[in-house]
Amino acid sequence: MESVSGGRAQAHGQPQRRLIITADDFGLHPRVNEAVELACRHGVLTAASLMVGAPAIQDAVQRARSLPGLRVGLHLVLADGAATLPRAMIPALVDAQGMFGDNMVRDGFRFFFLPHVRAQLAMEIRAQFDAFARTGLALDHVNTHKHFHMHPTVLSLILEIGKEYGMRAMRLPCESDTPLWLQPWVSHMRARLDQAGIAHNDYVVGIARTGQMDESTLLEAIARLPAGVGEIYCHPASPGDGALTAGMRTYRHADELAALLSTRVAAALDAAGAVRGGFADLSADRFQTA
Secondary structure: OEEEOEEEEEOEEEOOOOEEEEEEEEOOOOOHHHHHHHHHHHHOOOOOEEEEOOOOOOHHHHHHHHHOOOOOEEEEEOOOOOOOOHHOOOOOOOOOOEOOOEEEEEEHHHHHHHHHHHHHHHHHEEEEEEEEHHHOOOOOOEEEEEHHHHHHHHHHHHHHHHHHHOOOOEEOOOOOOHHHHHHHHHHHHHHHHHHOOOOEOOEEOOOOOOOOOOOHHHHHHHHHHOOEEEEEEOOOOOOOOOOOOOOHHOOOHHHHHHHHOOOHHHHHHHHHEEOOOOHHHHHHOOEEOO
16 A cells, blocks of 8 residues: 655655545534534545534544544644633633633734743643543544644644654645745644654645535535645534534534535545545555545
């Protein structure tokens, strides 16, 4: 089978398409968990990123244990969500309800310049790794809510702490139309991951159209897949009333689930000849032919 060097698959010396199709926010809500199970059993989903402090975490873990083909990773929440540790242990990070804020620019400066904030951040990151380890699930990958691991301080802490928990792969948030101002951050992150020996995707699809990854969007992305390792990530959920969170009011969760279950999407993946799996499969050579 193909071997992987530097994050790229090779078949007889020629680059090949490899694809990871991920659902983020696993554990956020029973509707998300149901969608992940349906898309794994009956659709094209290969991976999910677990929010260990989310309300429906136990349901998510139970479903994941019944899905041996689903690769599950840690979706670290360090912004716009609930912390794992009690507020008394990390008062510089969260509000009175134990929630992280959504001002990532301000928090990024605080993480970098304030040692006491950085120390609390390290405690919370470790607590989330601990919580994932307690599930007994194999750690496929690590990423962060809202891609906060692009911040050099957050990335350094994840690399340092993650190696103690067997972290071997991480999402690189590199989309084809990444803004010019973000490209140096992406390049820095890619270099850090390579230096640390952490497997990663070559490109990602899902940032520009977050919450809107419907069938037509997936078909367009599949038609344009470059060689190398790609990740398409989305936010599926089964139909229901109301937004899952205030920040997801415009998300089309049910359309994203329908896309993952679409026979047209499955046929397009077959035609593209991509092999699919999870991040851990990059080094374990366990990708399955689409």
